Each structure stands twice: as C-alpha cells, then as structure tokens.
Amino acid sequence: MSVELKNITKAFGSTEVLKDVNIRIEKGEFFVLLGPSGSGKSTLLRIIAGLEEPDRGEILINGQRVNELDPSKRNIAMVFQNYALYPHMNVFNNISFPLKMRGVKKEEIISKVREVANLLNITHLLDKYPYQLSGGEQQRVALARALVRDPEVFLLDEPLSNLDAKLRVKLRFELRKLLHDQLGITTIYVTHDQIEAMTMADRIAVINKGALMQIGTPTELYEKPKNTFIATFIGTPSMNLIMARVEDNAIKVFGRRIIVRDKTRLPEGDIILGIRPQDIKVGEPSIARLKLAGEEKLGSGYILHLNFENSELLLYLERETAAVKGEFIPVLFDGPLYLFDSSTEELVTKIDNYEV
Ligand SMILES: Nc1ncnc2c1ncn2[C@@H]1O[C@H](COP(=O)(O)OP(=O)(O)OP(=O)(O)O)[C@@H](O)[C@H]1O
Ligand SMILES: [Mg+2]
Known part of the structure; x- marks a missing residue:
C-alpha cells in the first residue's frame, strides 16, 4: 500500500x-x-x-x-x-x-x-x-x-x-x-x-x-x-566546509585561485566551499601546505586532521603517509567541489571541472 x-x-x-x-x-x-x-x-x-x-x-x-x-x-x-x-x-x-x-x-x-x-x-x-x-x-x-x-x-x-x-x-x-x-x-x-x-x-x-x-x-x-x-550528515567522514570567496568566476581559497571550467556563472562574494575527505589527496601540484594535526586509523584507511587558520580539514587516505605530526603536507583537490550560499547554506552549484 x-x-x-x-x-x-x-x-x-x-x-x-x-x-x-x-x-x-x-x-x-x-x-x-x-x-x-x-x-x-x-x-x-x-x-x-x-x-x-x-x-x-x-x-x-x-x-x-x-x-x-x-x-x-x-x-x-x-x-x-x-x-x-x-x-x-x-x-x-x-x-x-x-x-x-x-x-x-x-x-x-x-x-x-x-x-x-x-x-x-x-x-x-x-x-x-x-x-x-x-x-x-x-x-x-x-x-x-x-x-x-x-x-x-x-x-x-x-x-x-x-x-x-x-x-x-x-x-x-x-x-x-x-x-x-x-x-x-x-x-x-x-x-x-x-x-x-x-x-x-x-x-x-x-x-x-x-x-x-x-x-x-x-x-x-x-x-x-x-x-x-x-552534505555533512551523509557520508563518512563528513564533508569539509571551508569559507571561501568567488571573484571573477574563480574560487579563492587558501590564497589560491581555482578556475572553474564548467559553464556555470558563479555568484560573486563569500561562499562555503564543500569537498569530501575522499576527494583531497596528498601530493603535487598542491593547492596548499597544511599542518598535520593528527591521524586516525580505521583499519580500512586513515583520516588525517589538517589545520588551516582556525579550522580543520579532514582527509581520507587508503594508505598511511610518511608524514609526522606537526609537518606541513601538500594537498590537492581531486573531486567535485560543492558551493553553498554563505547565508542560506543551500547548495548553489556543484563543480566537476576546474583547474588550480
Ligand atoms: N508526548 C510528548 N510530549 C512532549 N514532547 C514530546 C512528546 N513526544 C515527543 N516530544 C518531543 O518532540 C520532539 C521529537 O521527538 P521524537 O521522539 O519524535 O524524536 P526522534 O527523532 O524520534 O528522536 P530519537 O532519535 O532520540 O528517538 C522531541 O523534542 C521530544 O522531546
Ligand atoms: Mg525516536
């Protein structure tokens, strides 16, 4: 019925x-x-x-x-x-x-x-x-x-x-x-x-x-x-949310510019940028070097806690890194970016095609 x-x-x-x-x-x-x-x-x-x-x-x-x-x-x-x-x-x-x-x-x-x-x-x-x-x-x-x-x-x-x-x-x-x-x-x-x-x-x-x-x-x-x-309720570990800005159709984050290749026209100004821990990798060409605050072992993989400004970024890795606590490690984005309105927190757009 x-x-x-x-x-x-x-x-x-x-x-x-x-x-x-x-x-x-x-x-x-x-x-x-x-x-x-x-x-x-x-x-x-x-x-x-x-x-x-x-x-x-x-x-x-x-x-x-x-x-x-x-x-x-x-x-x-x-x-x-x-x-x-x-x-x-x-x-x-x-x-x-x-x-x-x-x-x-x-x-x-x-x-x-x-x-x-x-x-x-x-x-x-x-x-x-x-x-x-x-x-x-x-x-x-x-x-x-x-x-x-x-x-x-x-x-x-x-x-x-x-x-x-x-x-x-x-x-x-x-x-x-x-x-x-x-x-x-x-x-x-x-x-x-x-x-x-x-x-x-x-x-x-x-x-x-x-x-x-x-x-x-x-x-x-x-x-x-x-x-x-x-976005943060579904998926483990939770999606990262980062305060960022859109200027000239590029996303400014960690002092860098992400050029959007999708045809969407982005709203200018403050936004919340979302990226899943599985979509951040360690390596070059990096978007930032962030301090490793700690690591959690899950058995199947690892969650790295990275510091930036006053917040934390989570990264999910399948293999352990050689990095030690306190070290600055290079990270790159390798997956869809979610843009949320900074006041309503509603999804504005999802971006698959971009370049740093
Ligand atoms: N008979 C009642 N009288 C007064 N308040 C109630 C009554 N039943 C539920 N509430 C309130 O209504 C809200 C929703 O309760 P409900 O039991 O539906 O939540 P829930 O989503 O099932 O939570 P949980 O996951 O903890 O079981 C709560 O704030 C609860 O305190
Ligand atoms: Mg209940």
Missing part, C-alpha cells in the same frame, strides 16, 4: 515538533526516515500508525484518508524503539499474541507462527523466555510478532540500535532482503544512522528539527545534497 503524508504539523505544548511534512511513499518501497535525535522521527511514525494525532494535515493510505481510522484498522504493524516482549510469555506466545487477540483459530496460529519464525531463523527459540535470549534474538522475536499480523505497511523505529555493530550489519542486510525482496511490504524505517539509511533505503527522507530537508535515493543525497546539513 502507498502511504502519503500531507502537510503534517504537530506541536507538543508550544514546541513544534513537525513542520508541514509532505512525503509520498510508494507501494513496496523501503523508505527510510533519517534525522538526528529529537528531530521528530518517532512522532511521525506514531502519527502514521494512528497512535498520535496530527494538529494539521492528512494521512492517506492507498489514497484513502485514515486520520479518523482506529490504529487497529489501518493494517499497519509497528516495531517500537523500545520494543518490549511480554516477559512472562515464551517466544511462541509472544509471537502469537496478536493473532490470539484477533481470535484466530489455533491450527492457523501454529502454522502462521512457524512460518514467521522460520523466516526469521528463530524456530529453535520458540520455547524460550525473553530473559533467555540475546538482544539480537529478542529483536527478531519483536519483528516476528509484528510480521505475524501480515501487515501491509511495516513501521520500524530504530530496530537495530540496541545491537552490536556486527549483528547490526547482518540484520540490516537480512531485514531489507526479507521485507523488501521477499515480502514486498511497504516499509518505513526510522534511524539516526546514516550508514544504515544509505545501505537499506530505496529512498531516504532527511528530517531535521521537525522539517523535511530532502527526499531522494541514497546516491542523490550523497551526490546532490541540498544544503550543508545534508
């Missing part, structure tokens, strides 16, 4: 937590809501599920307004941020609970629970109690309990946040495979983890302070961030 949010606005007391949110989620889509803590993600999910009422705006499911529809009639299943299993029930009873509530026949319950447990690889846990399970196993049981209802829309609120890094990677892959590839359920998945969003989503909506910043595919958000918030 498709889900459409129209002009959703919500305040708690005098704090506006959602500001005129408009999103259309297609049938079968794996849609991720991404935003920092407190941005309004859970509130938006609760509004879709019918657990919270918007002050203004409409929720449409398959084109039908559901604002007045009881949560149980929306055919939506939600796994909460702090999912709670019933501690006094074993796994089988936890999973079957929603079916029992609906008065489903016993044989049907047994076969349905078996089917879902099989799907989530927890058949061997059906007789156990929640306290006997690891976090990841409890997580799967919570998912099973939601899935058993055969929902047409699945809402997941940070379902992997309590798990260790390895299990998160495994489960995010499995979850997408199951919900999207196998079952084709329309899924709205909330996370504050941009890597989770990038790896799982068909499309992502980035939300900040209750306002929708941008909707797009992971690639669109990475390659065409609408503003500095998205």
Whole structure:
C-alpha cells in the first residue's frame, strides 16, 4: 500500500515538533526516515500508525484518508524503539499474541507462527523466555510478532540500535532482503544512522528539527545534497566546509585561485566551499601546505586532521603517509567541489571541472 503524508504539523505544548511534512511513499518501497535525535522521527511514525494525532494535515493510505481510522484498522504493524516482549510469555506466545487477540483459530496460529519464525531463523527459540535470549534474538522475536499480523505497511523505529555493530550489519542486510525482496511490504524505517539509511533505503527522507530537508535515493543525497546539513550528515567522514570567496568566476581559497571550467556563472562574494575527505589527496601540484594535526586509523584507511587558520580539514587516505605530526603536507583537490550560499547554506552549484 502507498502511504502519503500531507502537510503534517504537530506541536507538543508550544514546541513544534513537525513542520508541514509532505512525503509520498510508494507501494513496496523501503523508505527510510533519517534525522538526528529529537528531530521528530518517532512522532511521525506514531502519527502514521494512528497512535498520535496530527494538529494539521492528512494521512492517506492507498489514497484513502485514515486520520479518523482506529490504529487497529489501518493494517499497519509497528516495531517500537523500545520494543518490549511480554516477559512472562515464551517466544511462541509472544509471537502469537496478536493473532490470539484477533481470535484466530489455533491450527492457523501454529502454522502462521512457524512460518514467521522460520523466516526469521528463530524456530529453535520458540520455547524460550525473553530473559533467555540475546538482544539480537529478542529483536527478531519483536519483528516476528509484528510480521505475524501480515501487515501491509511495516513501521520500524530504530530496530537495530540496541545491537552490536556486527549483528547490526547482518540484520540490516537480512531485514531489507526479507521485507523488501521477499515480502514486498511497504516499509518505513526510522534511524539516526546514516550508514544504515544509505545501505537499506530505496529512498531516504532527511528530517531535521521537525522539517523535511530532502527526499531522494541514497546516491542523490550523497551526490546532490541540498544544503550543508545534508552534505555533512551523509557520508563518512563528513564533508569539509571551508569559507571561501568567488571573484571573477574563480574560487579563492587558501590564497589560491581555482578556475572553474564548467559553464556555470558563479555568484560573486563569500561562499562555503564543500569537498569530501575522499576527494583531497596528498601530493603535487598542491593547492596548499597544511599542518598535520593528527591521524586516525580505521583499519580500512586513515583520516588525517589538517589545520588551516582556525579550522580543520579532514582527509581520507587508503594508505598511511610518511608524514609526522606537526609537518606541513601538500594537498590537492581531486573531486567535485560543492558551493553553498554563505547565508542560506543551500547548495548553489556543484563543480566537476576546474583547474588550480
Ligand atoms: N508526548 C510528548 N510530549 C512532549 N514532547 C514530546 C512528546 N513526544 C515527543 N516530544 C518531543 O518532540 C520532539 C521529537 O521527538 P521524537 O521522539 O519524535 O524524536 P526522534 O527523532 O524520534 O528522536 P530519537 O532519535 O532520540 O528517538 C522531541 O523534542 C521530544 O522531546
Ligand atoms: Mg525516536
């Protein structure tokens, strides 16, 4: 089923937590809501599920307004941020609970629970109690309990946040495979983890302070961030932002001039120049020599921290440099440059073709 949010606005007391949110989620889509803590993600999910009422705006499911529809009639299943299993029930009873509530026949319950447990690889846990399970196993049981209802829309609120890094990677892959590839359920998945969003989503909506910043595919958000918030939120390490100036259609930075070869006419004056850490290299012909403040080892590569004026430039390298802390090293730009308006912080243009 498709889900459409129209002009959703919500305040708690005098704090506006959602500001005129408009999103259309297609049938079968794996849609991720991404935003920092407190941005309004859970509130938006609760509004879709019918657990919270918007002050203004409409929720449409398959084109039908559901604002007045009881949560149980929306055919939506939600796994909460702090999912709670019933501690006094074993796994089988936890999973079957929603079916029992609906008065489903016993044989049907047994076969349905078996089917879902099989799907989530927890058949061997059906007789156990929640306290006997690891976090990841409890997580799967919570998912099973939601899935058993055969929902047409699945809402997941940070379902992997309590798990260790390895299990998160495994489960995010499995979850997408199951919900999207196998079952084709329309899924709205909330996370504050941009890597989770990038790896799982068909499309992502980035939300900040209750306002929708941008909707797009992971690639669109990475390659065409609408503003500095998205630019620095998506991608690791974060995009570098440098104060610079445009004069005579050239960008002045580090006392040098970058001549733009693209046909775009640049706005003159102060701008914010963005460049990703992966697009800065060590070597000549350099644009500047910057002091090495430190190095972080990631295993797969290295992040160099370079000082200039009062700020820091990050550089991502696959191999270690011979440079030592305190040394001035030559850097060059080797990738797209993003120009943001210095007051609105909106993207003005992206430049691929330039010369120093
Ligand atoms: N019932 C409530 N009463 C008052 N304020 C609330 C209520 N629920 C949420 N808020 C406030 O609304 C804002 C958005 O909360 P919400 O839980 O939607 O954020 P979130 O994006 O899910 O954050 P997190 O990533 O930490 O879960 C927060 O400032 C929160 O304090
Ligand atoms: Mg939340």
